[in-house]
Amino acid sequence: MMHKPARILTLLCAALLGGCSDPGAGVTAAPSTDDPSTSTDSTGSTTVAPTTGEPTTGTTTGTTTGTSTTSDDATTSVTDGEEAMCDVWQQDCPDGYKCMAYAPEGEPAFVGNKCTPVIQNPGKVGDPCIVEDGWWTGVDDCDYGLACWNINHDDNTGQCVALCSGTEDSYDCPGSADICVFWVPGIAHVCLQGCDPLLQDCPDAQGCLPDWASGGQQFVCLAEYSFEEGQEFDPCQFSNVCDPGLLCWGSDSALECDQDIGGCCLSFCDITDPQCTGEGAECVSFYEGREVPPAFADVGICVLPG
Template sequence: MIWDAGIGDRLGVARLQPTARALVWLTFSLALACESGGAPGGFEDDLGADSDALPPDLPQAECDPRRSGDCEAGQKCSHVTDTPFGPTNRCVELLGEGVAGDSCERVGDSDTCANHHLCWATDPDGLDGVCISFCSPGLACGGSGEVCSVATGGLLSLCLTKCDPFFQDCAEGWGCYADDYGVWTCDKDQSGDAGAHGDACACINCCNPGLTCVPGALVDAEGCGVEGAAGCCTEICDLDDEAPPEMVCPTEAERCRAFYDAGAVLMGYERVGLCEL
């Protein structure tokens, strides 16, 4: 199988993590930070007006959840998103024994899943999640129909169910979404009351099943684009659709454009396209 390592950069988005907070585009976050001007008591206050110093280094992962032995007894390595500078992997207290498919809940930075597992797809209160296993060090999965889905710059690698973006063959309340490397897996639909074509979005799974989140400038809808939402939902389309090109997508201005770059197509997904300007 071949996949495009630049798919995540093209979409510019990340999956919504298992906490209530979404990981928004890095560029979008930086834009907001620039507009804020810095909070009192922050890094800026330690610098003189003419200082050329750089901000502190972003947190480095202290462990790898795919390996054993990185953490002390009574701990496990987990993916943590509620940190001041973004997601990372670190050792947390081992609180449960839940394995893949078991129900779970998040407890602070930890959860009730066993070692090498993460409580995924929780509600905003950290409840009603499901234990998902991390991939092996070789990015392999042992479950039937599972594939290793890698996101967040390689920090997060989970064994999720492989799916078809056309059939949307995932459990109720879940949708088929692509990860940073263009691999399609089932993940919880986090769109809430939004998620339709042209709705603003801040993560790949913040759109209804059958749609995905792309830069707003690529979507023909009011409120999207340079002066609107940084990201908007658009429909997944079939490159082999026999309808006239102007009839395939929700608006006549959009066209069904290939999801993968030429020569970097995931086998079996050659027909996948996105409705874009």
């Protein structure tokens, strides 16, 4: 059988500004649906059953107060200090403002971009940060070209990360090991640290998980929100609510999982040295039925053989 990830939102955390949050906090779009190649993610915030892996494709309807809209999704200029729509690639806001992703409060994912103010002495890449009111506002204390990511919804704190630069067809990240993740294409693109799921070589409190926006062809470091849960075979709704080294996968892939729920935390494994603990489980390629990137040819997941 074809093994598929559970319908989960990977919670990347606030794509342009949001950040990951704790499960159940209702956050932004996380990736994944049954088809790992599609993901809808929204704000980069993490919640149970979110939307992070699957970058949302629709354009935003933005309700900001700018003037002179030039097209349906075009930018507007800011007049009288008011916020207005902008182009996240062009970063075409007036001095003192940066172009950030935002969502109306209550929405699960980013819906558009707007100009938000940059404070004096803003945070640099890697610095702790805070978002004003919540991930959806697009207002934070990070510098130009940066966004507050991996947000803790309890206190609205996170870490400043770089936004992707360039264009949709030719983009880049300042860090050589960073990967441009298209959280919500056309709206939110953020640079996250690349990693190896078998090494789990991410900073503390982060797990190495698939970038579903790339169809799982890349792995990036995401805030981990398992807290006291998230052990192997625990129920889950999002990828980042499992402990590092585990991934939220379909419950029918392990006998130990509750078959009445959609997802359960299962272990990554090395195909060249398979070690699985589940009854009858085998180390099956993570890319079963899909293109296998050479760098991750040994990456497997412990599931029941199909």
